[in-house]
Amino acid sequence: MSTSSTIELLATDLNAQGGVYCPNPKADMKLWNSHPKVYLDVARAGEAKCPYCGTLYRLKAGEHFGASH
Template sequence: MSSPTSAPAVVELAARDLNAHGGVICPSPKAGMQLWNGHPRVFLDVAKTGEVHCPYCGTVYRLRAGEQPGHHG
């Protein structure tokens, strides 16, 4: 019997939430993660496609509708 799986967390981002390279670091406090029980820190490039999935935890980081990377206003 398979156990039910929960959907990955989705973190909606504003352009100002991205670092100077257009990305974010996971695990992230924005995703409600605590660093003591998280996975290794990884850089995720959100600006390239507007959405990225963490390869460790599956958290989805996506730009909010209408947000443009590089416009950190």
Template sequence: MSTTSTVELLATDLNSHGGVYCPSPKADMAIWNSHPKVYLDVARTGEAKCSYCSTVYKLKDGEHVGAGH
């Protein structure tokens, strides 16, 4: 049975492109002993799942990315 961890993010946790990198200290991961670094585009759909460790990074309810016009 697989356990999937979910990390809730604020819009301010995302980088200027709307994403995060995994592994992440926000997920209580030590970067030195984890999988290769991967970029996850959270802003596009509000969440993204790491293909290595299955950690899901998602925006907290009510958080919005981007300023529109």
């Protein structure tokens, strides 16, 4: 199963640690027919790719997570 889609996220879509779980409702996946739930750290690099389905979760341009350094 390979969707290879890209999901653009707002900073408010990330959890307190700066990540999301895949499968994710924003990716229009049904939990009952998807892969196991996996945590993806989006904040660290601005994007993260699911190792199961290949979906890329990316912060939208101009979005920033957390405090500025």
